[in-house]
Amino acid sequence: QVQLTESGGGLVQAGGSLRLSCAASGHTFGVYHMAWFRQAPGLEREFVAAVTWTGASTNYADSVKGRFTISRDYAKDTMSLQMNNLKPEDTAVYYCALSQDHIGDSPVRYQYWGQGTQVTVSS
Numbered sequence: 001q002v003q004l005t006e007s008g009g010g011l012v013q014a015g016g017s018l019r020l021s022c023a024a025s026g027h028t029f030g031v032y033h034m035a036w037f038r039q040a041p042g043l044e045r046e047f048v049a050a051v052t053w054t055g056a057s058t059n060y061a062d063s064v065k066g067r068f069t070i071s072r073d074y075a076k077d078t079m080s081l082q083m084n085n086l087k088p089e090d091t092a093v094y095y096c097a098l099s100q101d102h103i104g105d106s107p108v109r110y111q112y113w114g115q116g117t118q119v120t121v122s123s
Helices: none
Strands: 004-008 010-013 017-025 033-037 048-049 059-060 069-075 077-082 092-099 117-122
Touching: 004 092, 017 033, 017 092, 017 117, 033 069, 033 077, 048 069, 048 077, 059 069
Parallel strands: 010 117
Antiparallel strands: 004 017, 017 077, 033 048, 033 092, 048 059, 069 077, 092 117
């Protein structure tokens, strides 16, 4: 079983920055990819960004391109999301996810999920 633990959420003013982290533990052997999704109240969970096993390839939602950067520390089994120039519409619960074969935007292709961390951006 794999456990994912997010940290780094909080309250920030528009234009500010936050850095989210996700630590993977348990049976994380084998190749796997990691991603961030987010969910605002009343809305469906949406894809934010994903990174491959080696960190060599990334994938971003159009809404965050140029503002967010996803990275991976293979040795530590961690993943980060640097969020700059935050906007009120970025307010959501952010979830870390793990997939053995997918770095796309389909949540059903991710096998493991964290509990989420709240990000609130005030205007």
